[in-house]
Amino acid sequence: MSETVIENLNVEAQEVLITPAKLKAALPLSDTAKAVVAAGRDTVRDILDGKDHRMFIVVGPCSIHDVELAKDYAGRLKKLADELSDTLVIIMRVYFEKPRTTVGWKGLINDPYLNDTFKIEEGLHIGRKLLLDISEMGLPTSTEALDPISPQYLQDCISWSAIGARTTESQTHREMASGLSSAVGFKNGTDGGLDVAMNAIGSAVKPHRFLGINNEGQVSVIHTRGNRYAHVVLRGGSAGPNYDSVHIKLCERALEKANYPKNIMVDCSHANSDKKPELQPLVMEDVTNQILEGNTSIVGLMIESNINPGNQKIPADLSTLEYGVSVTDGCIGWEDTEAALRDMRDKLRDVLPKRKRLV
Template sequence: MPVANTENLNIVALDHMPSPEEIKARVPLTEKAAEAVLAGRRALNNILDRKDNRIFVVVGPCSIHDPVAGVDYARRLKALADEVSETMLLVMRVYFEKPRTSTGWKGYINDPYMDDSFRIDEGMEKARRFLMDVNEIGLPAGTEALDPIAPQYYGDLISWTAIGARTSESQTHREMSSGLSTPVGFKNATDGDLEVAINAIVSASHPHSFLGINGKGQSAILRTRGNRYGHVVLRGGGGRPNYDTVSISLAEQALAKAKLPQNIVVDCSHANSWKKPDLQPLVMKDVIHQIREGNRSVVGLMIESFIEPGNQSIPADLSQLKYGCSVTDACVGWDDTADMIRKAHAVLSEALQRRSRAE
């Protein structure tokens, strides 16, 4: 009597996925892109080590869905980055994966054609190609690490990584972060709990061994040395923001208690602005004011920004998509983004000199 089948009972297909080596062969790392990646990582490490007194700002669309508009945005951001380079390091937010509470578009890698065809094989190559374009423009790129296999495909093009509020508590993501080549920002939990992020930083700073894949796409045991550049990202939660002076002071105390560097990044979006893009400039203004008044722990900011303000639903007829407008969370438009950053630059010019002398 044959043995009953007990596996893959809910799997309808196992489609071929190109290996990381195959995707990299199609979109090979160029010397110019490699220089941008390494320069971005070096600058970020120096900021976190307090060897560079600038602030880094991870700024860009909530998610990438149109590479043409994305590159358009990157070119604008590069010009602005050069303009404010004495006070800020601008890192383009390049998010391909969107965690979902229930359902919704999962991002450019998962469904690049936004038609539920789920051509992940093509989405991964397109994502790598887009990152190459951003880095060749001369901008470092930051992203959220969601799928633990994805960094093998494009991690060589990333300068900064975020672990989201839903995954900071995940052992898988803490282990993965311990082996990433970038600094990693861990967000506080959606209920506002900071301990989750603190524990994640501690965990990721230690070596781990876990299952993954190698460049050929084969199963492998990944053994890491630990990542010492973990830091906290305050994004609000539990029905309240947490970028105010009291919240930041409490975060400083929690980091000190855990014997961690007091490096804090403030996300101007999400719960800190009640997901209302017009409040993001007020959050940034408040945090910059804290730096002007002597704060020494805030090293970075995050802004959700695109060419056009607001957001839009994905229409059945994709030709009806509004150019340069988010299809996920609402963003501030380009004009407001440039205004926010220029105003911060004017304030920081003097404030950072005082911070440097104090340190």
């Protein structure tokens, strides 16, 4: 009598992955890097608590596809961060995981060589090494927490985390966010509505128990304390942008009604710039004007920026990739990034210290 197979019918293979502990032992955080990560986290918390008058700016490539390019960008950003540090706290956007509606390149960790070889363990090594290198430069980093397993491998290097519009509604990601060591921003839903983000904040600030892995790679029940530094990120939606003063006021009222701190971050990209990256500086200008006119709730911005503007498709011949150009969403180039951030700093330098925030 033949045995009927009923398990793993659609699983072709399984690979045992390096444990988080072994990856961290192979690529440990130096004392310098630890200090940068901790200082970045503390500064973001102080801004969210109203103890630090500055704004934090998460800026960098839509996704990381070239490590040397990322380090080139980081070196430039570090110099600019030092220059603007009296007004703006600069955190580099270092995104390794990309959500996909159907199919497509899922990011450096999933497919580090951009050729469908899916060397995920090598991707984890490459990604962690890059985070260490950027931290050693003195620049804090941020990322999107997309895969619920990867934070055990990388979160100790991260100063701020995002939960994307497609996953803000996910119970798995809300539970995960409740245990992240950094502050976490929840984006509004793809329709532009606030309810999903409000519910996500309400969930993430509370303790949870859920299945995950521990530092030794064992399947475990994870017990979290809750993350009280969860906040909202406005990124627009199918109905259009939501960074204008009317939408900001509506968001303030929703936060107040829910008894959450009135902390709002604006994503200058995505629907807020009609997916036209060159419009991001206009969003920054509008937000700056709102603060000049008395806004006290906007505490941060997110900007998609690269060395060169625009984006490109991943070619079959990777040697033809254009240097410094995104392979996912379009970005503004470095010159526009510098100009827009300097302009914002110059206009807000004397204003932010006088801003009375009621968090």
